[in-house]
Amino acid sequence: MTREQVTVPPADFSSYYGRPILKAPVWKRDIAGYLFTGGLAAGGALIGAGAQLTGRPELRQVGRWTAFGGILASAYLLVHDLGRPARFHHMLRVAKPTSPMSMGTWILTAFGPAAGVAAVAELAPRLPRHGVLGLARRLAPGVGDIAGLAAAATAPALATYTGVLLADTAVPAWHDAYPDLPFVFGGSALVAAAGVGLIVAPPPRPPRCDGSPSPARPSSWSAVTGWSVCRSRASPTAAVTVVAWSGRATG
Numbered sequence: 001m002t003r004e005q006v007t008v009p010p011a012d013f014s015s016y017y018g019r020p021i022l023k024a025p026v027w028k029r030d031i032a033g034y035l036f037t038g039g040l041a042a043g044g045a046l047i048g049a050g051a052q053l054t055g056r057p058e059l060r061q062v063g064r065w066t067a068f069g070g071i072l073a074s075a076y077l078l079v080h081d082l083g084r085p086a087r088f089h090h091m092l093r094v095a096k097p098t099s100p101m102s103m104g105t106w107i108l109t110a111f112g113p114a115a116g117v118a119a120v121a122e123l124a125p126r127l128p129r130h131g132v133l134g135l136a137r138r139l140a141p142g143v144g145d146i147a148g149l150a151a152a153a154t155a156p157a158l159a160t161y162t163g164v165l166l167a168d169t170a171v172p173a174w175h176d177a178y179p180d181l182p183f184v185f186g187g188s189a190l191v192a193a194a195g196v197g198l199i200v201a202p203p204p205r206p207p208r209c210d211g212s213p214s215p216a217r218p219s220s221w222s223a224v225t226g227w228s229v230c231r232s233r234a235s236p237t238a239a240v241t242v243v244a245w246s247g248r249a250t251g
Contacts (some may be wrong), residue, residue, distance in 0.1 A: 041070025043193025
């Protein structure tokens, strides 16, 4: 018995004109860096504002400088990918709510100056106490607080609009994930900025439950949460633990 001849040719994923069905993205490494640094800037602004409202000056400073540095790097990478700086300027001629790229341009324009003013305000303690610079020293903290909150107000849009931008394409993996991409981008932005905060402004070491000095390097769990777990003195042989709060995680 002879094998039946195959009459259907192998599938060829191309159009009638000999072109691929999906056009390959033209984005380069600049856009990958732009997505990361933009999210880092947004997360830094949110963490900085949270630290401002809860009285954590060290973490506030780290968050503000993270936001400012991230937005500077993000803007540079975006303009470098566009090829000419004038192209970014030309995108500000119109505001099109249905275009993620147009909205992203305006979000960057609103976020950048606010993040910059908030970060520069952290230099106020280094200024002289008298004269014009002394006046700037007294006014800078209040202006910085307002700018920090303004940056935090636009930060969620900055962190998530790139997810909308990717979903608004013909690439199935991106387009089909449009309900989830903004949440993924927003969550990754906060995680990245929180990592910078833990490295640059780590929380204080929690004390031991018996009041003795804490170890030189606390466990990662107690350092992040500000909680320490110790065995109960009342029952030293039993597997009973007491959870003790060590105070604010960051001062």
